[in-house]
Amino acid sequence: MRLFDPHIHMTSRTTDDYEALYAAGVRAVVEPAFWLGQPRTSPASFVDYFDALLGWEPFRAAQYGIAHHCTIALNPKEANDPRCTPVLDLLPRYLVKDNVVAVGEIGYDSMTPAEDTALAVQLQLAADHGLPALVHTPHRDKLAGLRRTLDVVRESALPMEHVLIDHLNETTVKEAKDSGCWLGFSVYPDTKMDEERMVAILRSHGPERVLVNSAADWGKSDPLKTRKVADLMLAEGFTEDDVDRVLWRNPVAFYGLSGRLALDVPAPEATHEGNSIQRGVPKDEPPRTAGVAAAEA
């Protein structure tokens, strides 16, 4: 089984998670730029974060055999902070980079005028750069949030078929599907969507244009939710082809709209900016000083 997690924040996860993802069948991930919990106080913090999403994190993922791409944006929550909004002027330099496969995550958190502006500006940036957009919908007041989101997308230059609306559930799936956008579902432990509800939605609405993600981050979350949904789909009578469609071909098709998705995992480089990840000399290699001593003897 090959799996693609189209929304996971690996910056917040450990190497144990990368190992477990690979063992579960996950061969590709997309990491959307988002809020870090601790508020950022200047655009410079975003620059370092974006650079990490483009450099360090794909390097780390490659050590575990996983292809890593990212989406770049000013997230909805920090769109309300005037210390952060100047980052909008820095986005064009990132949106041309090879590993950036969408603008995101953008959208509404509290549905403020500042969020209206950031969403409209970034949908235009996506259209200008030939990129699709990953659009977050609010966790409160979901249906109102979805309707306002769809209105703004319809007024934008980006076609609805280049937009993935994420964090959908039973209350929003139908209107989202009727709009023609791609349909994202985040499956969490304890709250919001779970595997059973996800499979029920697939049964009633079908697998077409549906993407399932773990949205795992620094909060209580489970990076293996894609596998758990796949297993439950099979147990509930979906075919292996259905699973492959939802958990591989749909995310490949959506992010493939960027023309930049590269799913062969590059051989891990020895170092990233001088950092090899390894701490000291691996156990199975003789200590280097012994070799030097032998050569000198």
Ligand SMILES: [Zn+2]
């Ligand atoms: Zn997220």
